[in-house]
Amino acid sequence: MKKEDNEDILNNELNNPSKEEILENSDNTSDKEPIDEKAILIEENAKLNDLLLRSKAELDNFQKRVLKQIQQAQLYSTEKLSSELLVIMDSLEAAEKLSKDPNLKVESLIEGNNLLLKTTKEVFAKLEIEEINPINEDFNPDYHQAMATKDCKDSENTILEVMQKGYKLKSKLLRPALVIVSKKIQ
Numbered sequence: 123m124k125k126e127d128n129e130d131i132l133n134n135e136l137n138n139p140s141k142e143e144i145l146e147n148s149d150n151t152s153d154k155e156p157i158d159e160k161a162i163l164i165e166e167n168a169k170l171n172d173l174l175l176r177s178k179a180e181l182d183n184f185q186k187r188v189l190k191q192i193q194q195a196q197l198y199s200t201e202k203l204s205s206e207l208l209v210i211m212d213s214l215e216a217a218e219k220l221s222k223d224p225n226l227k228v229e230s231l232i233e234g235n236n237l238l239l240k241t242t243k244e245v246f247a248k249l250e251i252e253e254i255n256p257i258n259e260d261f262n263p264d265y266h267q268a269m270a271t272k273d274c275k276d277s278e279n280t281i282l283e284v285m286q287k288g289y290k291l292k293s294k295l296l297r298p299a300l301v302i303v304s305k306k307i308q
Contacts, residue, residue, distance in 0.1 A: 206245045213238045246289075254288030254299045256281045265290070267298040274304035 261279040281301045288299030
C-alpha cells in the first residue's frame, strides 16, 4: 500500500468518530434523532472490507512485481554467461575450420589450443569463476574430494596430486577438486 493511502486511511479514521464516541455524544444530546447502531456497524464493516480489499490488491501487485524482478535477474545472469560463452564458441569454430586444412602444422594446433585456454581463463575471470588446484595444500572436504590415498613419510592429509581441478563461483562450489591425499606411514 502506498504511503499516501495509509495517511488517507489514518486521517479518515481520526476524522470519523468511533461508535463509542457517537453513542456518548448521543447521550448528551437527547433532543437529536437516535443513532442507528446497526447502520454504524454496517458502515464500519464496509470501510474495513474496503481496506481489506485494497490491502489484498496491493499485496498481489507486490508479489507480481517481485516475481517479475526475479525473472529479470535470472534472465540477466543467463545473458551474461551466454555472451561470454559465445567468445569460446567462436574460437572453437575457427579451430574446426583450421583443422580441415591439409597443410595444418602441429605447432599451429598447439598455439590455437593455448589461445583457446587463455580465452577461457579470461572468461572465467570475468564471471568470477575461480579455479581450485590445491596441490600441496591441506585436504579440505568442503572443496576437495579424496579419490585415493598414498603413503607418505612426511605429513598426513596433504594433497599430493590433483586428478581434476575444481571450480567455485565466488563462495559457491561448482565442482570439488578430485585429489589424492597423503596418509602417514605408521
